[in-house]
Amino acid sequence: MPFKTDFDAFMSECWQHHEENPEQVYAQLETALSEVEDVTQIERIFALMLHTAIGHLQCPEQFLTCLEHFDERKVAESLAFQRSIAVARYFVDGTDNMELLEEQEQRRVYALISNELSALVQLELASQWLVKAALGMTPNDAEGPLARAIAITANNLACQYEALAERTCMETSKMLEAATLALDYWKVAGGWMQEERAEYRLAMSLLKADKPQEAKVHAERCEDICQQHGSDALELFHAHDLLMQVHFHLSQKYKAKLDEEMQQHCKTSSLT
Structure with missing residues (x-):
């Protein structure tokens, strides 16, 4: 999707493919960066270029060089430009140049x-x-x-x-x-969807931590939020799938409390 035709669609496509084709996406973003004039669009390009260069290409030097040669007149008042430089410098040499930032x-x-x-x-x-x-900050301070x-x-x-196969207590x-x-x-x-998905995330983390009873609280909140906001089919699918996993883990905990003979009568559902 050419960025001059539909910038939003171009950025959406770049985000969609940056993990599987980081080199190609980075090159497309670099080309777009050299031609766009709108500061908001430039800042959106910075964000994905930074993430692709560091998180996927592991080449912060390339991004920092790009920033250092960029026409600062285009982004004279852009804090995104300063943030990008600070992050890139950290990954290049361990410095951050943040003293001028609030x-x-x-x-x-x-x-x-x-x-x-x-x-x-x-x-x-x-x-x-x-x-x-x-x-030293609460969410309301941010x-x-x-x-x-x-x-x-x-x-x-x-x-x-x-995603770790095994975790220490600290992890x-x-x-x-x-x-x-x-x-x-x-x-x-x-909004509600971000909060609902965050409830999902915490429930999954609690399952990974072998805390299904606590996970159940957040899984139920996940479902409740979905139902309160129009019952989006995709979100409800994931909410109910999460609840199924939670109940499976709980069933296994109770099964483990039985003697070996009784455990033989507790057959796992074919759904699992």
């Missing part, structure tokens, strides 16, 4: 760094930067863009912890912290 902007940089570390599966470091982004950045990063980090704790943080901040930064 506190909320600095926290957004921390969240962005955490998100890219998460994409690189450097989860311990990612957790540290996420904590730094939210330290302006909209910062709250959204923390929510997105926390959700992605929880997913990465969930399990960090997974639950991230999923809880995502829910807290989506309640401020998002």
Whole structure:
């Protein structure tokens, strides 16, 4: 999709394919960046270029060089430009150049760094930067863009912890912290669907932590939110699928309390 014809469709397509074709998408974004004039469009390109260069190509130098040669007159007042440089510099040489940014902007940089570390599966470091982004602050203290950045990063980090084949006690704790943080901040930064999906995420993390009874609370909230807002078929499918998983885990916990003979009578449903 040519960016000059429909910029929104172009960006949507780039986001859709950036994981499977990062080189191609990055090249398309770089071409678009050299030609667009609208600051809002430039900032949207920055966001995906940064993520693709660092999280998928693992080549922050390429993105930083692009920024350093970019015509700053186009984005003279753009904080997104300064944030992008700060994040890229961190991944190139460990510096961040954030001293000129206000506190909320600095926290957004921390969240962005955490998100890219998460994409690189450097989860311990990612957790540290996420904590730094939210330290000493409640969700209501965060302006909209910062709250959204923390929510997105926390959700992605929880997913990465969930994907581990095995987790230490510390990793399990960090997974639950991230999923809880995502829910807290989506309640401020998002709509009903973001909140519902954050309930889903926390329930899944609790299942991974072998806490099905606690997971049930959030799975039921997930379902309730769906039903309160028009009963979207796709969202309800995932909500009910989640509840099925929760009840399966609960059934296995109760089964384990029975003696061996009685366990033989507890046949697992063919649905599982």
